[in-house]
Structures are given as C-alpha cells and as structure tokens.
Amino acid sequence: MGVGMQITYLGFAGSARIEAEAGAQLVRLERFREYLSGCHLAVEAIRNGPFHGKPAGLLYDARLDLITRTNDLIAVEHCLNEDPGIALRAAFDAAERRLEQTLRRQRS
Template identity: 55%
Template sequence: MGIGMQIVYLGFPGAAQLEAEAGVQLVRLARFGALVSTCHLAIEAMRPGHAGPHYDVRLDLITPAHEFKPIAHCAGDDAETAIRGAFDLAEHELETITARTREH
C-alpha cells in the first residue's frame, strides 16, 4: 500500500496540472512508506502586494502512528515550483530521520 495524499486548494479552484505535479512528487516519498502513511498538501493562492498570484504551499506528513510532522512552507509565484520545493524539504527531512535511525 502506498502513501496517501489529500490536497486542499485555498483561494482558487485548483487545477489538474497541480494535482499531477503533486502526484509525481509523491512518488519520490514512496521509499519512505515505513515512516509516512499519508500527507496533506495545502496550496494557497495569496495576492496581497503581488500583481499576479503568489502561492504558499504547506506539506504535512502523517506517520503510521498518526504523528503529525509539518514541513516548512514553500512560496513563490509558480505553484508547481513551490510544490516541488515542499517535497524537496520533505524528502530531505525523511532522509535525515532514516540516517539517524541507522546510526542507532
């Protein structure tokens, strides 16, 4: 069984291309299935002070023991880039946890 994902769009209706990008990025976390059972991805369109949309992306990981592990926010003018950034941070965090586990 793979890692599940819930996506929430805030401030805009969402887009199939963003769901597709999130799905591609989720595959990167599959090797950490023992550490993550599901994740919550929130993509928020924010406009104050910007001519076009500005996006804030938050990724929260949920462990098999139902522990909540928030990942730092990623923001930018391109939602897909911000999504990739959030998954980059998650992958780094999970690699760090895996390395620590191996040390003990």
C-alpha cells in the same frame, strides 16, 4: 501499500495541472512508505501587492504535513513561488530532506 495524499486548495479552485504535479511529486515519497502512511498537501493562493517595482500578482504557498505509521505529524516548511509547480517541487524537496534527517537520527 503506498503513501496516500489529501490535497486542499485555499484561495482558488485548484487545477488539473497542479493535481498532476502533486501526484508526480508524491512518487518521490514512496521510498518512505514503511515509515509514512500519508500526507496532507495545502496549496494557497496569496495575493501579493506591488513589491520592488513588480506589479501585484499571486504567490502560491505549498506546504506538506507528513503522517507517520505511528500517527505522528511532521510539518514541513512552507514554500512560496509565483509558479505553483515550483512551489510544489520545493515542498516535496523539503519533505524528502526532513524525512532523510528524521530516519538518520532514528538509526543513530
């Protein structure tokens, strides 16, 4: 049984491109399937005012909550970027690091 994922979009309707990227990134967590039962991904569009001479625009905040097989929740750090794909990849990078650390501690 694989790792399931629920996606929530905040501040925008989402897109097929973001869902495809999220699905591709979820594959990276499959190696933790004996430990994880699922994850919740939230992608939020945040209006960004002018900053250091750059015009106003959007930032995307991607964050993951991982659910273990024992129903514990592991919150992963927020990842911000102007490109939602980069924010997603960074969130899954952080999730992998967090899971590796957690499992290393449990084995010690």
